Amino acid sequence: IQWEKQIRNSAKTNRPGGMSVLVTGAAGFIGSHVSLALKKRGDGVVGLDNFNNYYDPSLKKARQSLLHSQAILVVEGDLNDVKLMAKLFDLVAFTQVMHLAAQAGVRYAMENPSSYVHSNIAGLVTLLETCKSANPQPAIVWASSSSVYGLNDKVPFSELDRTDQPASLYAATKKAGEEITHTYNHIYGLAITGLRFFTVYGPWGRPDMAYFSFTRNILQGKTITIYRGKNKADLARDFTYIDDIVKGCLGSLDTSGRSTGSGGKKRGPAPYRNFNLGNTTPVKVPTLVNILEKHLRVKAKRKIMEMPGNGDVPYTHANISLARREFGYKPTTDLQTGLKKFVRWYLSYYGYNRKDVW
Numbered sequence: 001i002q003w004e005k006q007i008r009n010s011a012k013t014n015r016p017g018g019m020s021v022l023v024t025g026a027a028g029f030i031g032s033h034v035s036l037a038l039k040k041r042g043d044g045v046v047g048l049d050n051f052n053n054y055y056d057p058s059l060k061k062a063r064q065s066l067l068h069s070q071a072i073l074v075v076e077g078d079l080n081d082v083k084l085m086a087k088l089f090d091l092v093a094f095t096q097v098m099h100l101a102a103q104a105g106v107r108y109a110m111e112n113p114s115s116y117v118h119s120n121i122a123g124l125v126t127l128l129e130t131c132k133s134a135n136p137q138p139a140i141v142w143a144s145s146s147s148v149y150g151l152n153d154k155v156p157f158s159e160l161d162r163t164d165q166p167a168s169l170y171a172a173t174k175k176a177g178e179e180i181t182h183t184y185n186h187i188y189g190l191a192i193t194g195l196r197f198f199t200v201y202g203p204w205g206r207p208d209m210a211y212f213s214f215t216r217n218i219l220q221g222k223t224i225t226i227y228r229g230k231n232k233a234d235l236a237r238d239f240t241y242i243d244d245i246v247k248g249c250l251g252s253l254d255t256s257g258r259s260t261g262s263g264g265k266k267r268g269p270a271p272y273r274n275f276n277l278g279n280t281t282p283v284k285v286p287t288l289v290n291i292l293e294k295h296l297r298v299k300a301k302r303k304i305m306e307m308p309g310n311g312d313v314p315y316t317h318a319n320i321s322l323a324r325r326e327f328g329y330k331p332t333t334d335l336q337t338g339l340k341k342f343v344r345w346y347l348s349y350y351g352y353n354r355k356d357v358w
């Protein structure tokens with residue numbers, strides 16, 4: 001009973017016309033930032049996360065404590081727990097679902113392929129089944145990925161470009177997610193927005209990502225491995241700062257429309273949309289390392305290697321005109337500034353006493 005009361009309280013909105021949002025993956029990097037931003041502007045938020053050990057669960061617990069301090073409850077549970085999912089929707093009439101829980105990472109798919117099927121396919125379907133049966137049916141905004149563009153080398157990527165050449169199992173599950181959500185939109189009238197994030201970075205980030213592990217290794221004096229393409233070209237990414245991504249998430253939630261029930265016959269069709277959320281300025285990986293060296297005031301020991309065939313693509317670059325037009329998405333943080341904020345957070349979180357950097 002106490003638990004039920006906490007969930008209802010956490011879901012309560014404090015502003016007229018505000019939303020009650022279920023945020024899946026709320027103890028994750030992007031989910032924790034989005035949850036805090038929603039709460040700050042007066043929306044109700046209930047988080048869900050299974051706290052898996054893909055990377056350091058203590059970082060997820062620390063994010064959960066931060067959310068807790070802002071009166072956001074993060075329920076510990078799995079997307080595939082049908083009973084728990086139904087219970088959450090029994091307790092709260094969620095107006096939106098921000099679905100960010102997933103098995104992320106491209107390379108880990110070679111070690112543990114079934115975790116991608118479990119979270120990104122089966123978990124997604126369980127969530128959609130729950131939303132389909134909920135009354136009212138929430139609008140869904142979910143994390144797809146720039147990886148759906150795969151081996152397509154026509155850049156910048158636009159939403160209508162081909163996505164039929166995934167380069168990794170991760171990318172394939174995100175592409176499958178787009179097909180699955182489209183089907184639920186078409187048959188059951190669920191309002192769906194897919195967000196194709198481009199390499200998101202920032203404070204409270206993911207330890208498995210290059211900028212994070214480079215920082216750790218540079219500080220520990222360890223050699224970092226920088227991959228190059230087969231033609232010796234540097235890899236480049238359209239690195240996008242977390243605060244810009246959060247604004248894109250809120251903008252897409254605000255315009256997510258409404259679900260209309262089966263086929264949307266009475267009230268017209270529910271929307272199905274996909275948007276790129278990137279920064280539009282690809283940066284080469286060696287340049288990223290130069291910036292980290294500058295902020296950390298430590299020289300990196302670099303090893304340059306040819307990229308193994310592990311699912312990474314050579315280059316990403318977003319065309320964001322669609323998101324700009326639909327909800328005014330406009331990234332404002334360049335990589336220099338964003339990495340400075342990340343480095344400050346990193347040094348403070350891991351207890352480095354480095355006054356020279358502040």
Ligand code: NAD
Binds near residue numbers: 118119145146199
């Ligand atoms: P993250 O790993 O930090 O967050 C995902 C969270 O989901 C984790 O806390 C994890 O414990 C939870 N989770 C995983 N499977 C679950 C399940 N079955 N049930 C309940 N919880 C589960 O990753 P992130 O970087 O915050 O990414 C959020 C979303 O954005 C993911 O869908 C990811 O694929 C996508 N994405 C991220 C990036 C990026 O650069 N960070 C780029 C493109 C897409």
